[in-house]
Amino acid sequence: MAHSQDLRVRVARAVAEGQSRRAAAQRFAVSASSAVRWAARTAEHGEPVAYKSGRPAGKGPLSDHLDFLVAVVEEKPDMTMPELAGRLLEARGVAAHAASLSRLLCRAGFSYKKTADGIGVRTR
Secondary structure (H helix, E strand, C coil), X not given: CCCCHHHHHHHHHHHHCCCCXXXXXXXXXXXXXXXXXXXXXXXXXCCCCCCCCCCCCCCCCCHHHHXXXXXXXXXXXXXXXXXXXXXXXHHHCCCCCHHHHXXXXXXXXXXXXXXXXXXXXXXX
């Protein structure tokens, strides 16, 4: 469970004021290991900030195939995402969900526009 920055600061301050890490943890109802980590992080960085969580942006499993996907979509802009997933599986042996491909293309600057006849086209 993620704890607020305010709680982290209060626990680290209690430790800095002389309270033991376990006593500070008990006082603020957090685990002793959290109090130990926050006190160490405060000593090292000056404040007990949380580390960034999650995968770094642009480092997903499909990022290696972005150039291929962009080339395929630019070749045929009205391709559906399931069709694109099929092309990726056929050409590169990589299985991908249509929603994942759509998010990747949106991050690459593509958007989906419908024309007057109801057929959609991906454009940059």
